[in-house]
Amino acid sequence: MNTDQFPNFEGPVCPLPFDHAEQIVISHGSGGRQTHDLIRKVFHNHFSNPALDAGNDSAILHLSAQMPGKIAVSTDAHIVSPYFFPGGDIGKLAVCGTVNDVSMSGAVPRYLTASFILEEGFPIRDLEKIVLSMEATAKEAEVEIVAGDTKVVQKGKGDGIFISTTGIGWLPLDRRIGGEQARAGDIVILSGTIGEHGLAVLAARGELGFTADLRSDVAPLNHMIQTVLEAAPDIHVLRDPTRGGVATTLNEIASQSGVNIFLEEDQIPIIPQVHAVCEMLGFDPLYIANEGKVIVICPPSSVKRVLEALHAQKYGQNARVIGEVRAAPAGKVLLRTLIAGTRILDTLSGEMLPRIC
């Protein structure tokens, strides 16, 4: 806290430099509590409006009285390093991340925009590989990239390539899906194994200190989600556990809906490689980013149809129930651990592991 701005502040003198809190730090981008604080204090403070304040992965909008219906819009900046990693690259990530965010409202993503910030000296051959990957992923997702922009920054003023994408989808008028729709009694389903994306990127950086056979799960989930919605139209929440992982995502939902989410650790699907790496390095897979998974929260009566629909899709074969929604303690996520204790799964305030996206 800068006491210049608060002349009446009479708390203890802080031993850290005052300006620490006045600068952007890496953990402002972690997706955890510091990110939320920054967004709440700086952005929501000035940009407040109902669509933004809803706090979901995409904004739901009306365009004109002369144009009935709603659209869903989402935007993301992609900054992954290295930009090629096992299972994907920054281009695939930029398409999937935004396609998936639009899909989480129940909307059908139709169009993407892409803006590129390239660093002087970036190899055009790499740019072509990335663009080719975006093309292939957009084709799989059946979305069109309809507008773009390219800027070039001087060498040393960027990090190779940054891609910001915005997705636009059409939302059927009767869809009411969002982080605020979870109800006590609902069931929490996860579409597959967790932790692969985050660890695959760390491994590609050589930061694990050993080699690990890991591939990112990055994938466009829109077709799978539409199939699930056809099977079970009464789904309450859809959310992809990206930055901050399953734990952070469920905390957001618990807070938006004012409910408790209770997880069973032994039900959470994790591949052996992820388990082994997390054990060795002391990471919690529940906080590691995924780019091809979805959390589905629905009434108990829909669980069977949701699971059947997920299991029939290539990106949902390991789907399972991982927990349930309870009334209290509201706003918290609890985990029944393997040794049968219960612990609070909090939102991280800073960084558990090096930033990967």
Added chain:
Amino acid sequence: MNTDQFPNFEGPVCPLPFDHAEQIVISHGSGGRQTHDLIRKVFHNHFSNPALDAGNDSAILHLSAQMPGKIAVSTDAHIVSPYFFPGGDIGKLAVCGTVNDVSMSGAVPRYLTASFILEEGFPIRDLEKIVLSMEATAKEAEVEIVAGDTKVVQKGKGDGIFISTTGIGWLPLDRRIGGEQARAGDIVILSGTIGEHGLAVLAARGELGFTADLRSDVAPLNHMIQTVLEAAPDIHVLRDPTRGGVATTLNEIASQSGVNIFLEEDQIPIIPQVHAVCEMLGFDPLYIANEGKVIVICPPSSVKRVLEALHAQKYGQNARVIGEVRAAPAGKVLLRTLIAGTRILDTLSGEMLPRIC
């Protein structure tokens, strides 16, 4: 050219390193010929679709058969240095740039998304000033910022702040405005004086070598454009002469419409400070970026109504006719100079002046 990829290439041996052409260089971001080449060869090659290929400032889209009407979408990455400059800042620029691009289709901009890439160490006080400026500009333009994203890059991997914005607008069904609509006989109107934005940013960098009393013209033009469209619904082209200036923008239109554009140099409004700086440094104001001007191309019968509507608005008081559209030579822009000669105003292939946006 990399001869590895073209084993049969038998041209002269290039004295420059082969990989020069294989890397991103600053002029790929200039808005000139190298930018167009990169976009055509790398992006359009893979992302081709009718909305993108139209090559206008915003893409025109249909969302669903169940949702009649069209929307206009545009995206831009903003990377200006310094991020505060006389007359504006990167936040105002990020809102105006995208609001204006959406408006150039005749659409009414309604919503913006904003994604921020912040460099570690960026002062939060500066971020707040920038966000405040975005708020004020969005309020003036009557658009809402409905979705956002924040990423943080390590110190040395960015340049303080980059902001990518995407704008979405509603397009009345009967609007047919675009760079391909210019017809021989049409009149070219410019809404005001040129060159202030580019030179104000250069001056703020201290790169002019002397002080100059210059302010950026950055402004949201959507209300002015709607007023002009009400006065003259038969406008053919609207385009804002940003990166690359009036000359580059008119070359794009000449090429899209397959027409010639003939300008009268003595009719182009330039303030004395811009004129003086350009004289001293050998810059051509026709290639300098503007952020609050619009080029209107319309049939002769609408000129009086367009000018009256522009003159009644605060951002259009210096509007005037600067030229006309002719049939030949198609795809070229010609300028009758002050000394009564005629010269071709070509698209720059590289950089005339240091990059400012």
